[in-house]
Amino acid sequence: MESLTERVEPVSPDTLGSVVFARFQAEPDTLVIPVVDVDRPIGLVERNAFLLKVAGPFGHALYARRPVTQVMDEDPAIVDAGVSIETVCDVLLQAGADRLMRGFIVTRAGRYCGIGTAVSLLQATNAVQRDQNRQLAEQALLLSDSRAQALTAARAKSQFLAIMSHELRTPMNGVLAVAELLRRQPLNITSQAHIATIVESSETLLRILQDALDLSRAEAGELELHAGPAPLRAVMDDVEALWAPRALQDNVRLMIGYEGDTDLVAVVDGMRLKQVFNNLIGNALKFARNGVVEARLKAWLDGETIHIEARVRDDGPGVDADRVDAIFEPFVHGSGPDGAGLGLAICRQVVDRMGGRIWAENNPGRGATFAFDLTLPRAERGPEVDVAPSELVQLNPIDNPHVLIVDDNATNRIVAQALCEMFGCSSETAEDGLEALEAVQARPFDLILMDIKMPRMDGVQATRAIRALTGPERNLPIIALTANADPDDARAYLADGMAAVVEKPIKPERLRQAMHAALVDTKPAQSAPRLDRSAA
Numbered sequence: 048m049e050s051l052t053e054r055v056e057p058v059s060p061d062t063l064g065s066v067v068f069a070r071f072q073a074e075p076d077t078l079v080i081p082v083v084d085v086d087r088p089i090g091l092v093e094r095n096a097f098l099l100k101v102a103g104p105f106g107h108a109l110y111a112r113r114p115v116t117q118v119m120d121e122d123p124a125i126v127d128a129g130v131s132i133e134t135v136c137d138v139l140l141q142a143g144a145d146r147l148m149r150g151f152i153v154t155r156a157g158r159y160c161g162i163g164t165a166v167s168l169l170q171a172t173n174a175v176q177r178d179q180n181r182q183l184a185e186q187a188l189l190l191s192d193s194r195a196q197a198l199t200a201a202r203a204k205s206q207f208l209a210i211m212s213h214e215l216r217t218p219m220n221g222v223l224a225v226a227e228l229l230r231r232q233p234l235n236i237t238s239q240a241h242i243a244t245i246v247e248s249s250e251t252l253l254r255i256l257q258d259a260l261d262l263s264r265a266e267a268g269e270l271e272l273h274a275g276p277a278p279l280r281a282v283m284d285d286v287e288a289l290w291a292p293r294a295l296q297d298n299v300r301l302m303i304g305y306e307g308d309t310d311l312v313a314v315v316d317g318m319r320l321k322q323v324f325n326n327l328i329g330n331a332l333k334f335a336r337n338g339v340v341e342a343r344l345k346a347w348l349d350g351e352t353i354h355i356e357a358r359v360r361d362d363g364p365g366v367d368a369d370r371v372d373a374i375f376e377p378f379v380h381g382s383g384p385d386g387a388g389l390g391l392a393i394c395r396q397v398v399d400r401m402g403g404r405i406w407a408e409n410n411p412g413r414g415a416t417f418a419f420d421l422t423l424p425r426a427e428r429g430p431e432v433d434v435a436p437s438e439l440v441q442l443n444p445i446d447n448p449h450v451l452i453v454d455d456n457a458t459n460r461i462v463a464q465a466l467c468e469m470f471g472c473s474s475e476t477a478e479d480g481l482e483a484l485e486a487v488q489a490r491p492f493d494l495i496l497m498d499i500k501m502p503r504m505d506g507v508q509a510t511r512a513i514r515a516l517t518g519p520e521r522n523l524p525i526i527a528l529t530a531n532a533d534p535d536d537a538r539a540y541l542a543d544g545m546a547a548v549v550e551k552p553i554k555p556e557r558l559r560q561a562m563h564a565a566l567v568d569t570k571p572a573q574s575a576p577r578l579d580r581s582a583a
Contacts, residue, residue: 052128052153052161057083058092064110064118067092068101072244078164078252079150082119083518087156090119091150094248095222102229102241124151128160135163159414198360214326223249223552224274224462231469233468249552255436272400277317279355282308286324286342290332297332300339301561307346313423326390327417334363335414342394348425353422355403366407374407436519448493448566451476453509454528455501462553463496463528470559480509487513487520494566497545507543514544524565528553 058067058080070080071094082090085198097118100106110118126135150164226245234242287303294301324342331340338361345356364372375395391407398405398419405419450472452463460476467474474491477483479501486493495513499506510525524546529536537548546568547561 052163054161055080057088057159058115060084060114060116062115064097064101064113064115067097067118068111068113071098072546079162081123081152081159081162082115083159088123088125088152088159090116090121091123091152091162093121095245095252096120098241098245098248099222099225100244102226102238107237107241110273126151126153126163128153128155149370152200179231217407218458220542223553224466227555228462228465228469230469272316272319272397274314274316275411276312277315277320278310278312279307279344279353280305280311282317282321283326283342283344286321286328289325290328294332294340298337299335300333301328301332302339302341302343304341304343305346306343308348311346311348311353312426313346313355314426315401315421315423319401323397323419324357324359326394330390331359331361331363335361338362338414351425353423353425355423356418357420358416360410360414360416364412364413365409365413368409375405391417410470446517448472448562449491450562451483451486451492451495453477453480453495453501453506454498455479456498458549459498459528461538466553466555466558469494469555470561470562480504480506480512483509484512486497487523488516488518490543492523494521495525496528497525499527499540507540510540510544525567526561526565528558 055077058070060176062082067080071077078094080092082087082092092115097210100118101110130449150162153160153163223246226249230239230242230246236563283303283305287301290301321374324344328340328342331342340362341358341360343358343360349356368526374392392419395405401421401423403419405417405422407415407417409415448471450467452460452467452474453461454460454476455478460478464474464476472494475486475492477486481504483495483497484504486492497506497510503511504512506527506529513523513525514521525544527540527545527548528551529540530551540548546565549558549561
């Protein structure tokens with residue numbers, strides 16, 4: 048474990064909550080802070096849990112001038128520095144996702160040595176896997192089946208990360224949803240700033256998880272691309288809409304440019320193309336505080352082929368000269384250990400799969416430029432569908448729809464009920480598929496929000512059982528609320544009779560749109576199911 052220990056500066060038991068809050072604000076990548084008495088660890092302060100307490104009613108006043116011992120986890124996981132990485136992963140996963148989310152303390156002979164987090168475990172498992180892959184590659188000279196073994200190992204790691212991602216998304220759903228509900232309350236400026244910090248920190252952790260999962264799938268040869276018509280100008284408009292508020296917050300001048308025919312439509316996975324831009328721009332913003340970031344896409348037509356040149360330039364410190372060639376390797380940083388080191392590796396994997404080339408170079412004077420080139424088939428622009436303004440304001444055409452919320456997690460049920468109330472719906476809850484099956488046969492509902500992973504009867508089994516009924520309840524629209532982000536899983540849920548799939552953590556607008564579409568369709572069983580692609 049010592050190989051992945053991060054030496055985070057601890058605080059003493061008498062440190063005030065205001066000092067810890069200032070640390071978290073000044074250190075956006077610090078997920079946990081240990082509390083150490085002399086050299087013996089006595090507790091751990093986890094970022095999201097602490098910020099949720101501070102953001103609560105009178106939270107800042109309650110904790111700012113009190114010692115950190117009143118907000119710390121008094122029973123953190125403690126791991127000896129000599130224990131193997133595999134053993135730690137097994138123990139923490141058996142203890143549950145909540146234990147992994149809170150991080151753990153690493154000691155040597157009982158004395159504080161450092162801390163570990165979900166990110167450090169990802170780094171460790173990735174390093175172990177790379178060593179195993181290297182050994183398998185050497186054995187390939189002697190063993191004809193070494194490639195099959197390497198793929199098996201990579202797929203095993205991908206499965207492990209997929210399970211861990213699912214388990215972590217479930218508690219994060221509660222954190223983000225409650226923060227979103229708080230943000231809609233009439234709070235003062237200080238409380239709104241605290242809530243914004245919670246949301247930003249949580250979304251950063253989710254991006255790290257998604258990047259780790261994508262990287263693992265790529266190494267296992269399972270990274271999927273879904274090519275289709277993508278208007279290139281619209282891609283850049285979406286990128287600008289996403290990053291302009293963040294750039295303004297960081298006091299960065301963000302310039303997004305498109306050069307080319309505004310009607311050009313390429314055959315490409317538009318979501319993955321935006322993912323590359325998002326990772327490159329997010330990376331640039333970290334190093335260009337109070338500076339400038341320029342993202343530009345140039346496209347031109349050559350027969351039926353579209354050539355793309357994409358450039359993201361910043362005026363930050365640039366890339367260390369000895370890291371320029373390795374910058375797109377997993378867990379390699381350009382200038383200092385900022386972030387998890389996954390985003391650029393994902394960019395390379397995606398661009399490589401698209402048949403393109405990606406590289407980085409330092410600018411003359413100051414800053415760095417990240418660039419990629421692609422050659423893509425041309426597509427014809429399809430008819431554009433305008434969304435009626437009434438659909439953006441009104442949830443559905445049914446007065447006071449009654450919703451059945453099915454989830455075994457109490458926090459998720461509370462969040463879903465609050466969102467339904469916000470949308471003007473009444474609701475009831477069930478804790479698993481069996482309760483849901485009994486409820487729909489006993490009382491009328493207009494819609495079901497169905498979790499997937501539940502005891503006794505899961506969401507898929509419950510959906511099949513409801514569709515097998517003989518009464519009108521068999522046609523109830525069912526929306527899956529799931530932390531399973533795999534597109535194959537989403538397609539399977541639709542095939543089993545669900546009307547839409549919304550990914551956890553739940554975004555209120557995504558859920559509202561899916562509920563609206565399901566309720567507009569008065570005969571969901573006879574209609575083609577829809578996947579909420581914005582949530583996948």
